[in-house]
Amino acid sequence: xxxxxxxxxxxxxxxxxxxxxxxxxxxxxxxxxxxxxxxxxxxxxxxxxxxxxxxxxxxxxxxxxxxxxxxxxxxxxxxxxxxxxxxxxxxxxxxxxxxxxxxxxxxxxxxxxxxxxxxxxxxxxxxxxxxxxxxxxxxxxxxxxxxxxxxxxxxxxxxxxxxxxxxxxxxxxxxxxxxxxxxxxxxxxxxxxxxxxxxxxxxxxxx
Amino acid sequence: xxxxxxxxxxxxxxxxxxxxxxxxxxxxxxxxxxxxxxxxxxxxxxxxxxxxxxxxxxxxxxxxxxxxxxxxxxxxxxxxxxxxxxxxxxxxxxxxxxxxxxxxxxxxxxxxxxxxxxxxxxxxxxxxxxxxxxxxxxxxxxxxxxxxxxxxxxxxxxxxxxxxxxxxxxxxxxxxxxxxxxxxxxxxxxxxxxxxxxxxxxxxxxx
Numbered sequence: 143x144x145x146x147x148x149x150x151x152x153x154x155x156x157x158x159x160x161x162x163x164x165x166x167x168x169x170x171x172x173x174x175x176x177x178x179x180x181x182x183x184x185x186x187x188x189x190x191x192x193x194x195x196x197x198x199x200x201x202x203x204x205x206x207x208x209x210x211x212x213x214x215x216x217x218x219x220x221x222x223x224x225x226x227x228x229x230x231x232x233x234x235x236x237x238x239x240x241x242x243x244x245x246x247x248x249x250x251x252x253x254x255x256x257x258x259x260x261x262x263x264x265x266x267x268x269x270x271x272x273x274x275x276x277x278x279x280x281x282x283x284x285x286x287x288x289x290x291x292x293x294x295x296x297x298x299x300x301x302x303x304x305x306x307x308x309x310x311x312x313x314x315x316x317x318x319x320x321x322x323x324x325x326x327x328x329x330x331x332x333x334x335x336x337x338x339x340x341x342x343x344x345x346x347x348x349x
Numbered sequence: 350x351x352x353x354x355x356x357x358x359x360x361x362x363x364x365x366x367x368x369x370x371x372x373x374x375x376x377x378x379x380x381x382x383x384x385x386x387x388x389x390x391x392x393x394x395x396x397x398x399x400x401x402x403x404x405x406x407x408x409x410x411x412x413x414x415x416x417x418x419x420x421x422x423x424x425x426x427x428x429x430x431x432x433x434x435x436x437x438x439x440x441x442x443x444x445x446x447x448x449x450x451x452x453x454x455x456x457x458x459x460x461x462x463x464x465x466x467x468x469x470x471x472x473x474x475x476x477x478x479x480x481x482x483x484x485x486x487x488x489x490x491x492x493x494x495x496x497x498x499x500x501x502x503x504x505x506x507x508x509x510x511x512x513x514x515x516x517x518x519x520x521x522x523x524x525x526x527x528x529x530x531x532x533x534x535x536x537x538x539x540x541x542x543x544x545x546x547x548x549x550x551x552x553x554x555x556x
Contacts (some may be wrong), residue, residue, distance in 0.1 A: 145356050148353050149381075150422070153422065158392065164495055168502060171378075171382065174360050178364035179363060288371055290512040295379070297505070
């Protein structure tokens with residue numbers, strides 16, 4: 143589990159020429175950092191007299207953002223595992239035509255899995271940006287710049303993950319499945335982009 | 350040193366209501382991940398026959414990107430320290446006019462330091478995007494999506510850091526200094542934005 147390793151060790155392994163960890167894990171970690179910062183700003187709004195009216199909503203946002211943080215943390219590992227399994231399929235023997243068929247089938251199956259993990263990151267980042275929007279609207283005015291950073295990280299999670307989704311569906315033979323995954327990706331990216339702009343606008347208004 | 354702590358512990362502390370770590374450290378970690386991914390793609394180009402002609406340049410890019418990774422890793426801690434010291438100044442006593450004057454002077458001095466650390470992140474991210482551009486142009490075609498993610502992370506580092514620079518220079522009384530820091534920030538952000546677009550275009554051409 144990378145979550146239990148040090149930042150130094152993770153970054154060192156990322157920089158190495160080993161297939162994992164790679165870009166997908168960085169997108170998940172960006173999402174986890176964005177969710178964590180959203181929790182921080184929400185917690186700095188808790189118990190403050192000026193924000194008495196929004197306490198119940200802030201509490202539910204913390205619950206939601208903590209759930210997203212946990213999920214992004216799991217996705218760091220899920221991406222490493224899905225990509226590792228795909229990598230292993232590319233190394234299967236292809237001397238005979240039976241081997242070639244088996245290898246192609248294994249790769250095609252694993253490609254979908256390797257695309258679904260970063261796709262979930264983009265969809266979770268779209269959920270996260272909604273939390274950022276509400277915190278930008280009702281959260282502690284003194285730490286709004288941190289919610290701006292959180293929205294930047296949600297965008298990085300979605301945008302980073304989109305590279306990994308695309309690279310996998312590019313070689314997927316099931317075109318209907320590829321189109322479906324791509325449509326889901328585009329919906330998530332549009333939600334994130336529009337939501338981030340709303341966060342920026344709201345911070346501008348309240349500063 | 351946060352670098353020696355686990356991802357889990359870092360993310361947990363980030364989500365807490367303690368003043369550090371905060372948004373600045375996440376921008377530095379984004380930069381460190383972007384530099385690490387750039388190293389990975391460059392290393393996967395080393396020793397490959399198809400890329401024989403670019404080996405010397407790839408080696409120098411690895412050296413540069415590893416230097417940037419180390420610097421971003423140091424900036425994670427530098428940001429935590431600079432922000433911690435600024436936070437401490439805000440808690441200084443202000444009962445007498447002497448105390449008030451001393452507190453204001455201490456805050457104003459620390460504000461510059463707290464702005465310079467994220468400003469350096471944005472400027473290093475501008476250097477990183479240059480490495481990403483060259484790797485997108487000459488690197489291993491099979492792992493170009495990872496250099497796309499690296500460029501996304503460089504943007505997140507610059508964009509995230511810009512929130513922290515702005516929040517500090519907003520209350521800086523030395524207007525000339527504030528303008529100088531803001532001009533440096535804008536230059537870095539423009540370089541990153543233009544460079545990232547070039548990375549995207551180059552990946553599109555070579556895919």
